[in-house]
Amino acid sequence: MADIVEVRGLVKRFGELTAVDRVDFTIAEGEMFGLLGPNGAGKTTTISMISCLLEPTEGEITVAGHSIREQQTALKRTLGVVPQEIALYPTxxxxxxxxxxxxxxxxxxxxxxxxxxxxxxxxxLADRSKERVEKYSGGMKRRINIAAGILHKPKVLLMDEPTVGIDPQSRNHILETVKDLNDSGMTVLYTSHYMEEVEYLCDRIAIMDHGRIIAIGTLNELRDVVGGMDVISVSVGEVSEGVLAAVGAINGVKGVNRSEGTMEVLTPGSGSILGKLVATLESEGAHVTSVTVTEPNLESVFLHLTGKSLRD
Amino acid sequence: MTRVFHIAVKDFKILIRDKAAFLIMLGMPLVLIFILGSALGGVGESESIDIPVAIVSVDSGEQGDVFADAIADVEELQDVFNLAVRDDLAAVRAEVERGDLTAALVIPEGFTAALEAGEPVQLEVLQDPGSEMTAGIWAGVARAAAANLSAGQIMRITAEGLLAEAGVTPGAVGDQGTGDGQVAFDAVTIEQVEVEQEKQVSMIDYYAAGQTGLFLLFGAMFGAFGFVKERREQTLARVLATPASKTEVVAGKSLGIFAVGAAQFFVLFFGTRYLFGVDWGPTPGGIVLIGLAEVFAATGLAMTLSALGRSERAIGGIGPTVIMLFAALGGAMIPVEMMPSWIVPLQSVTPVYWAMGAFLDLMRGEAFGTALAPFAAIVALGAAMFAFGLWRLKYE
Structure with a gap:
């Protein structure tokens, strides 16, 4: 498939602050592309530049062959935009x-x-079409917010955190809708800080942090970044340097991170070291209150790349 | 262009569904016009004033009564006074003291005799000290009557002299039905000086013009609210992400504000005319021209407020301050003639001043042409505010 969205060397500065820093990616026609990152990573600023609301400080964007600098009106005709806020007229x-x-x-x-x-x-919402939007629930407003972005059947749909603050039922409805739209051939750029949504929906994913893309690829390609390793999260009290060293010395442990009250251990096979890990911690005097094993996912990729959680 | 129209229609719909805006833009001016006009003597002003006065003759001759009746029969006086011819001086005096009668004209004893002798007659006016002005009007009527009476006496004396020279006795004249006194009293009329007096604008008419001038500007505040709200709720950004250009968005929103203002103007114009009987004068075309010019100025002000205020709260502070200042300086609250001279140079920067001047001139019956200069001034002020707003406007 040919690329329908091309973003090259994109930079956006607000005074001293660089919100988007040399971002490059392409989206193929019909692809579902995810932009994942914590709040403030630069996702919304990137989408705002693609939808012509912000002028890039540097770089170039083309959508369906139309340049943001020279053919804005034609470019906007190809886009559907679903903003993070419920941008509707309530009355x-x-x-x-x-x-x-x-x-x-x-x-x-x-x-x-x-x-x-x-x-x-x-x-x-066909049966409630004549009601004022202000009378709708949050989930219903979200659904109309999406409907307003797609009714002209755009070639590319930009969705900025479309499930923020809604109930699980409405979220599922929205995710299924987005999947259906993509199945019908619509190219979708989906931003979120919910890794489960991006994992579920997207063919390819770019992970953003501090205005930069720190990883890009399919879900499997990104999992390979952490070498297919499991993450064992152990809730403990104080973690001394001695405890960290003892855990790091266990055969099969490939990395150890600690944050407040929690220690995260990277390993290719959690089953083989779990017993030894708990025993080592007990012998070093650390009090274990819970242990969670997570198979490689975007969270562990983000943790691996940035040393912090997506939700930090 | 179709996007401009659709944005305007959408804004019009939103604003007319806003109950608070509806109340302030239409309810408040109508109520204020009615209250101010009524309190300051507007409603019913066209009816007769109906000042209670009396004429009392204590003259034992017949000319006192004839004179009293002659004054009471004057139609022009009946339009102004509730006039009664009485014969009990004590009762009339008591009524004046109580304030039941504003004034009374007393024709004294010996009036007929003095008249026949050609001697001066002293008429007395009893007046309520609490109604000095209206009693003064009645005293003026008495003086006018006395002056005519004196002229009649001169005529009579002259006629008597001429008849005597011709050998005719005065009694023969009376026999012909043109008695001396009768000749004199028929001449008693209210003297009317024919001058080109400009039509007076009643208080309710004045406040209809003033409140219309003031509240049309409130449309600007709600227009600015709409702009800022769209910016805050991101609908403005969403519109700008469609193929609509910034020019189309600004034009559409301005057209929406103008359309709402125009509708508000016509409701106030027809409402005041048919609900309160406001006389907007013989040139409605001129009134409409000025009204729409002010709506344009309000649109310009909306743009300026949208640029200056980053939130509805800010506009809620700036807007009424600017609008009330414009209205006060422009004479929407008190007539500009009553303001100190140092304010005069400031007045010309307010669209309300020009609108008020034109409204009042047209109400007084001035020609359509007198509205053209104020129209140009209001449009120029509106364009200046629009240009400033456009220059400083933020879309994000």
Whole structure:
């Protein structure tokens, strides 16, 4: 598949602060691409530049062959944007909101009417289309927020943290909707700080931190970054240098990190060292209260690359 | 262009669904016009003033009564006074003392005799000290009547002299039905000086113009609220992420503010006219021209407020301050003639000043052409505020 989104050497500075620092990636047509990172990593700033809301300090973006610098209007026609905030008019009904956003993308007449009906069906809110959005629950608002971004059938859909602050049922509905849209051929750029969502949805993932992409690839490629190792998280009290050294000396341990009250141990086979690890800790006087084993995932990749948790 | 229209329609819908805005933009001005106009003597001003006065003749001759009746029959006086001819001086005096009567004209004993002798007659006016002004009007009426009476006497004396020279006795004249006194009293009328007097604007008319001038500017505040709210709730960013350009967004939002203001103006114009009988004058075209010019100025002010205020709270502070200042300087609260001279140079920077001047001129019956200079001034002020707002406007 040809690349439909190309981001090259993207930089955004706000005074002294560099929010996005030399970011490069491409997204193939029909791909579901994830941008994962903690809050403040630069994901929203990147999306804002792709959707022409912020001008890049340096770098180039093209979408469907249209340059952000020279063909902004044409570029915007190819995009659908679902912002992190619920960017709807609360005193208008869902149908009125969707009709307005459709008109902004040039839809009118019968085409607009059918697009609005289709979007309402997709959001599962066809029977409540005449109610004012302010009367909806958080999850319903989120669904209309997404519907407003897709009713003109964009080639590329930009979704910025679309599941923030909603109930599990609405989240599942949204994730399934996004999957369906991608299955129908729509290219999706999905940002989130929920690794489970990105793991579930995305073909390829870029991990961002402090404005930079620190890893990029498929889920398996990223797992390989940590060498397919498990993470054993042990809740202990005080962890002295002596305890760390004793754990590091256990055969099969490939790395040890500690944060407040927790020690994380990287190992290719957690089953073979678990008993020895607990015994070593007890013998060193550390009081173990819980042990969790996690198979390689994006969290462990992020931990491996940055030394901190995604949710820190 | 269609996006401009759709943004304007959306903003119009949102604003007319905002109950607080609706109340402030339409409810408050109508209530204030009614209260201020009523309290300051506007409502019913076109009806007769109906000042209670009396004429008492204690003259034992017949000319006293004839004179009293002659004054009471004057139609112009009936429009102004609730006039009664009485014969009990003591009772009338007591009523004046109680304030039941504002004033009374007393025709004294010996009036007929003095008249026939050609001697001066002293008429007395009893007046309520608490109603000095209206009693003064009645005294003026009495003086006018006396002056005409004196003129009648001169005529009579002259006629008597001429008749005597011709060998005709005065009694013969009376026999012909043109008695001496009758000749004189028929001449008693209210003297009317024919001058080109400009039509007076009643208080309710004044406050209709003033409150319209003031509250049209409140449309600017709600327009600015809308802009800032869209910025805060990210709908503005979302619109800008569509193919709509910044120019289209600004034009659409401005058109929406203008449309709401225009609707507000027409509701106030027709509402005050048909609910309170406000007389906007014979040139409604001029009033509409000035009203729409002020709506344009309000749109410009909305843009300035949107640029200056980063939040609704900030605009809620800046907006009313600027608007009330404009309204006070412009004469929407008290007439500009009553303001100190140092304020005069400041007045011309407020659209309300120009709008008020034009509204009042048109209400007084001035021609459409008098509205053109204020129209140009208001549009220029609106354009200046619009340009400033556009220059300083932040979209993120």
């Amino acid at each position: 208008l009904s869902a149908a009125e909101n969707l009709a307005f956003w459709g008109r902004m993308y040039g839809l009118s007449g019968a085409k607009l009417k059918s697009a609005v009906e289709e979007a309402l069906e997709l959001a599962g």
